[in-house]
Amino acid sequence: MTTTAPGPAGTASAGAGPAAPRRLPGLRRAGKAGRTRKTKRIDGPQQRGMMRTALLFLLPLLAFYLVFYVFGFVFLARTSLQRTDLSFLDPESVGLENYRLLFTDDRFIRALLNNVVFAAAAVAGALTLGFFLAVVLSTGMRGRKVFYAVFLVPSLMPVALVASVFGGMMENRYGTLNETLRSAHLDFLAGHWLTEPGLAYAVVIGIFVYLVGLPIMYYTADLSALNTSLLEAAVLDGASFWQLLRTMLFPLMRTTHKTVVVSILLMSFRAFEIVFFSTKGGPAGGTEISGTYVYNYATSPGPRVGYASAAAVVVLLLALLLSAIQLRFTGKSEE
Amino acid sequence: MAQVMLDQVSKTYPNGHVAVHGMDLDIADGEFLVLVGPSGCGKSTLLRMIAGLESITGGELRIGDRVVNDVHPGDRDIAMVFQNYALYPHYTVARNIAYPLRLAKRPKDEIDRRVREVAAMLELTDYLDRKPGQLSGGQRQRVAMGRAIIRDAALFLMDEPLSNLDAKLRVQMRGEIARLQRRVGTTMVYVTHDQVEAMTMGHRVAVLKEGRLQQIGTPDEIYRSPANTFVASFMGTPPMNLVEARLRTGKGGTEVVLGGVDVPLPAAERGYPEGPVTVGVRPEHLLDASILGDTARHVRIPAIVEYVEALGAEKNVYVTLGAIRGDATSAGAPIACRFPAESAVVADAKVELALDPARIHLFDAESGAALR
Amino acid sequence: MAETSDAMRVLTGRKRDRRILQGMLLLMGAIWLFPIYAAIKRSLEGGGTGNYTALFTDPVGDVTIYDTYLNSFIIAVLHAGIVVSVGALAGYAFSKLHFRGKEALYYGIVLCLAVPGTAILVPLYYTIREAGLFDNYLGVALPEAALTLPFAVLLLRNFGDNIPDSLIEAARMDRAGHWQVFRTVYLPLCRPALVNLSILCVMWSLQDFLFPSLLFTDEKYTTAAKAVQSFQQYLATSPSDIGKYNASLVLLAVPALLLVVFGLRFITAGLTSGGVKE
Numbered sequence: 001m002t003t004t005a006p007g008p009a010g011t012a013s014a015g016a017g018p019a020a021p022r023r024l025p026g027l028r029r030a031g032k033a034g035r036t037r038k039t040k041r042i043d044g045p046q047q048r049g050m051m052r053t054a055l056l057f058l059l060p061l062l063a064f065y066l067v068f069y070v071f072g073f074v075f076l077a078r079t080s081l082q083r084t085d086l087s088f089l090d091p092e093s094v095g096l097e098n099y100r101l102l103f104t105d106d107r108f109i110r111a112l113l114n115n116v117v118f119a120a121a122a123v124a125g126a127l128t129l130g131f132f133l134a135v136v137l138s139t140g141m142r143g144r145k146v147f148y149a150v151f152l153v154p155s156l157m158p159v160a161l162v163a164s165v166f167g168g169m170m171e172n173r174y175g176t177l178n179e180t181l182r183s184a185h186l187d188f189l190a191g192h193w194l195t196e197p198g199l200a201y202a203v204v205i206g207i208f209v210y211l212v213g214l215p216i217m218y219y220t221a222d223l224s225a226l227n228t229s230l231l232e233a234a235v236l237d238g239a240s241f242w243q244l245l246r247t248m249l250f251p252l253m254r255t256t257h258k259t260v261v262v263s264i265l266l267m268s269f270r271a272f273e274i275v276f277f278s279t280k281g282g283p284a285g286g287t288e289i290s291g292t293y294v295y296n297y298a299t300s301p302g303p304r305v306g307y308a309s310a311a312a313v314v315v316l317l318l319a320l321l322l323s324a325i326q327l328r329f330t331g332k333s334e335e
Numbered sequence: 336m337a338q339v340m341l342d343q344v345s346k347t348y349p350n351g352h353v354a355v356h357g358m359d360l361d362i363a364d365g366e367f368l369v370l371v372g373p374s375g376c377g378k379s380t381l382l383r384m385i386a387g388l389e390s391i392t393g394g395e396l397r398i399g400d401r402v403v404n405d406v407h408p409g410d411r412d413i414a415m416v417f418q419n420y421a422l423y424p425h426y427t428v429a430r431n432i433a434y435p436l437r438l439a440k441r442p443k444d445e446i447d448r449r450v451r452e453v454a455a456m457l458e459l460t461d462y463l464d465r466k467p468g469q470l471s472g473g474q475r476q477r478v479a480m481g482r483a484i485i486r487d488a489a490l491f492l493m494d495e496p497l498s499n500l501d502a503k504l505r506v507q508m509r510g511e512i513a514r515l516q517r518r519v520g521t522t523m524v525y526v527t528h529d530q531v532e533a534m535t536m537g538h539r540v541a542v543l544k545e546g547r548l549q550q551i552g553t554p555d556e557i558y559r560s561p562a563n564t565f566v567a568s569f570m571g572t573p574p575m576n577l578v579e580a581r582l583r584t585g586k587g588g589t590e591v592v593l594g595g596v597d598v599p600l601p602a603a604e605r606g607y608p609e610g611p612v613t614v615g616v617r618p619e620h621l622l623d624a625s626i627l628g629d630t631a632r633h634v635r636i637p638a639i640v641e642y643v644e645a646l647g648a649e650k651n652v653y654v655t656l657g658a659i660r661g662d663a664t665s666a667g668a669p670i671a672c673r674f675p676a677e678s679a680v681v682a683d684a685k686v687e688l689a690l691d692p693a694r695i696h697l698f699d700a701e702s703g704a705a706l707r
Numbered sequence: 708m709a710e711t712s713d714a715m716r717v718l719t720g721r722k723r724d725r726r727i728l729q730g731m732l733l734l735m736g737a738i739w740l741f742p743i744y745a746a747i748k749r750s751l752e753g754g755g756t757g758n759y760t761a762l763f764t765d766p767v768g769d770v771t772i773y774d775t776y777l778n779s780f781i782i783a784v785l786h787a788g789i790v791v792s793v794g795a796l797a798g799y800a801f802s803k804l805h806f807r808g809k810e811a812l813y814y815g816i817v818l819c820l821a822v823p824g825t826a827i828l829v830p831l832y833y834t835i836r837e838a839g840l841f842d843n844y845l846g847v848a849l850p851e852a853a854l855t856l857p858f859a860v861l862l863l864r865n866f867g868d869n870i871p872d873s874l875i876e877a878a879r880m881d882r883a884g885h886w887q888v889f890r891t892v893y894l895p896l897c898r899p900a901l902v903n904l905s906i907l908c909v910m911w912s913l914q915d916f917l918f919p920s921l922l923f924t925d926e927k928y929t930t931a932a933k934a935v936q937s938f939q940q941y942l943a944t945s946p947s948d949i950g951k952y953n954a955s956l957v958l959l960a961v962p963a964l965l966l967v968v969f970g971l972r973f974i975t976a977g978l979t980s981g982g983v984k985e
Contacts (some may be wrong), residue, residue: 022622027755050804050806051807053800053804053885054800054804054806055806056808057796057797057800057804057885058796058797058800058812059796059855060792060796060797060861061793061794061796061797063818063854064793064852064853064856065819065853067834067853068823068827068830068831068834068849068850068853069819069853071825071830071834072827072830072831072834073827073832074860075828075830075831075834076826076827077831078451078832079830087830088833090946093377105864106938116688119731129735133732133735135718135734136731139718139728141725141732146736147732147736149968149971150736150739150740151735151736151739152967152971153967153968154739155965156910156914156937156963156974157914157960157964157967157969158913158914158915158916158931158932158959158960158963159914159916159933160916160932160933160935161932161956161959161960161963162742164935164939164956165742165743165746165956166742167746168745168746168943168952168953168956169745169746171743174743174747174749174823174946174949176745176749178550179739179827186801188937192865199793202583210739210742214726214978215828215846217975217978218978218979219974221979225418227421229417229419229421229423230421230423230424231410231718232386232388232415232421233415233417233421233423233482234406234423234434235388235408235409235411235718236386236411236414236415237385237414237434237435237438237482237486238409238435238439238726239409239438239440239948240409240721241718241721241724241728242724243438244718247434247438248423250907251425252424254425262865263853266820266821266842269821269823269825269826270823270824270825272823272824272825272917273916273917274745276761277936279841281959281973290823290825291823291825291926294826294828295825295828295917298825298828298829298832299921305829308828308829309829310965312777312825312826312827312828312829314828315821315825315826316822316823316827319821319822319826320819320821320822321817323820323821324818326929327817327818330900406723409721
């Protein structure tokens with residue numbers, strides 16, 4: 001999965017890829033050169049001038065942050081303590097009641113858990129399948145460009161679209177999957193993909209794994225920068241392809257593994273469309289994830305917006321925590 | 336151990352560029368062969384073809400008694416040291432050295448024992464637990480050697496292994512590698528662009544240019560009788576002086592005019608037809624007549640000193656031949672001479688050079704091939 | 708180049724391995740293409756290619772396929788324009804200016820990379836409504852830009868930090884003000900990064916379902932991504948329209964597909980930038 005998800009939207013866009021800042025030069029610099037340079041170079045009045053200039057350049061960005069993040073978070077936190085609907089008229093203050101309800105709702109807990117499970121499956125898929133495909137594609141196989149596109153393009157399409165196609169394909173009676181299985185006389189494999197709890201779960205995982213394009217992209221980029229003489233040395237030392245994978249390539253891609261893991265985890269919070277357009281969270285909330293949970297409450301009629309906000313606050317805190325941990329360790333691994 | 340035979344081996348890239356032209360080379364069992372040439376001469380490509388890292392597009396390559404053109408590099412029984420050492424950054428020194436044996440699934444105690452032996456031989460025992468990133472350049476170089484040695488491979492290939500070391504270490508490692516090769520006795524092909532390494536390390540030297548073999552022979556042969564002007568000017572610092580001149584028949588037999596002086600050629604070199612020729616003289620064969628004393632066999636040639644490089648033990652003196660500056664015969668680069676330190680020459684002064692005609696090399700003026 | 712590919716080829720050198728790998732690749736490729744095959748196959752059920760042409764001529768709900776393309780395009784351009792201009796200004800400050808608290812601020816900005824769109828849905832709804840931007844292209848482009856800006860800052864700083872300070876200083880010595888330096892030195896040098904960034908913005912806009920679905924109430928603003936849902940409501944319910952619905956899915960993929968096919972180089976460069984520079 002990658003990643004990226006989707007962009008913005010729900011995905012935020014940014015996400016995506018981004019999410020995985022592989023290198024944060026800025027942070028490193030903060031600690032070292034940057035600071036000394038700064039102090040050396042600048043003195044009082046000049047610095048004040050510099051500050052003013054910097055503020056001017058940052059003004060538009062700060063305006064965006066103030067409106068969408070700072071105000072947004074405050075508003076969200078306030079709403080999470082209220083009982084209200086999307087008109088936001090006559091909110092009724094309910095204290096921490098929304099949070100109490102939230103943490104006693106099995107579906108919410110399950111949604112968070114599903115987030116983790118789906119992300120874990122996607123990580124597993126990326127570290128094995130994604131890694132493997134990237135390596136194979138880097139070795140100059142015939143048709144590599146076509147294959148690369150086949151694996152990558154679905155990850156760059158609107159997720160809503162991909163999930164809808166999966167949903168249609170998995171449909172019980174007319175779905176292409178079951179039709180194909182039946183025509184191949186494999187009827188026993190045809191199943192109620194979207195309505196049987198275990199199968200529906202598997203379908204969602206399947207979509208997560210299907211969107212393995214961005215990890216492949218990251219690995220490919222890393223592989224193309226790899227010092228090939230290392231691999232040549234290992235080949236001459238007698239390593240077979242499979243031994244190379246295990247003893248050289250996998251350990252050498254360590255930084256990229258981290259990037260992939262973090263980007264998938266973050267992406268799983270945004271992977272709302274994957275579920276929304278395939279199983280719709282069903283059956284019976286079995287495949288619900290945090291994104292669909294919040295969305296469903298926020299958009300359902302009735303005064304449930306406060307409750308949705310409380311759920312959003314929890315999700316937000318988890319995502320930010322994850323991001324902070326990641327920034328820490330990218331910042332550090334630089335040295 | 337094995338001998339290596341190249342029979343018309345060539346490499347043509349898909350874009351039509353020919354990196355190696357039909358190359359014939361026989362490398363004897365236990366021999367240390369140095370491939371030398373300027374960058375782009377195809378020496379590294381040739382080495383990588385022997386290793387199997389580049390495909391061979393023509394000819395036949397034999398290692399031992401089998402043709403290996405299509406044998407996977409891992410099955411050729413070759414150990415190679417790369418220019419950047421190619422140490423596995425995620426493994427310790429011990430694991431790096433042990434890697435080939437572990438892949439071969441050798442028993443653990445044998446691996447341990449061999450790693451320790453090799454580490455002792457290369458003075459790496461104290462560093463076995465370090466990662467490559469924590470080692471100095473010279474230590475890394477030795478780890479790379481260790482990984483090659485431990486395999487008991489039939490053939491060692493080295494691709495400019497010393498070029499990333501500083502000058503002092505390079506001198507030291509030059510000796511160590513040559514000694515090591517004598518000790519283990521494995522056939523070795525060593526690529527370098529450094530003519531000093533070529534001269535000092537191998538049993539034989541193969542000089543390459545633009546994908547073609549120019550000359551192969553012992554360092555001595557290459558130095559003393561270069562096959563053409565390219566080899567002559569590639570080996571030696573400063574390189575051999577090459578001067579355009581004319582052969583003619585004078586009273587003393589065949590002679591050549593240098594700096595306005597008729598230099599009679601020794602008997603062996605007579606009998607070439609008159610006409611243009613390239614004359615080659617090594618700097619150390621142009622002597623300072625003023626400190627030479629009287630000798631009959633030397634011819635004296637007037638010259639003007641352009642500049643002097645005092646190196647301590649000796650002086651490189653660059654001169655223009657002829658009694659006056661701007662003499663027509665002196666067009667072109669200054670002539671280098673190597674004088675002993677006690678020579679008193681100074682820039683812009685006149686000097687008399689002494690040359691033993693037997694030291695003169697003659698090359699065809701057009702093809703550059705040696706006339707012998 | 709020839710050499711590199713040869714070098715990597717050595718990895719799979721043995722013929723048997725190579726054949727196995729080629730086989731696995733084919734198998735995986737077939738699996739990955741199956742959903743596409745499924746969509747195309749079903750899109751021809753019922754009306755054949757007529758399913759496609761009908762979508763261009765007969766509006767579904769209020770819109771034709773063309774309208775959704777146009778709506779998506781307008782939002783994508785707005786989104787890219789906002790992100791590139793705001794991001795470039797901020798990137799200059801973070802890369803080339805020195806001021807107190809810079810690193811802390813940068814850290815805070817980049818931290819918001821992690822914010823999921825669903826989590827700020829409620830405040831967004833309120834803000835856009837209060838700003839009177841419902842059913843306005845800007846009302847969707849602005850929140851999209853807000854979510855993309857942390858990435859933009861990250862990307863541009865990674866890029867900008869590699870522009871030598873000496874260039875900026877030389878211009879300053881020539882008495883250029885920061886605004887001039889920004890316009891005449893920084894912007895031209897950042898062009899590759901800005902191009903990558905804008906292509907990514909367009910791609911993310913095309914992917915965005917959430918904001919258009921929430922912030923547009925009038926159907927005529929339906930974007931290609933949102934149409935996935937609205938067309939489903941109109942078409943997927945009756946079995947006779949199922950072919951048409953699948954045809955619409957295929958057509959809705961076209962803008963993103965074109966972008967990815969022609970812009971893959973920029974997308975890859977943008978997403979992997981910051982990594983793999985050495």
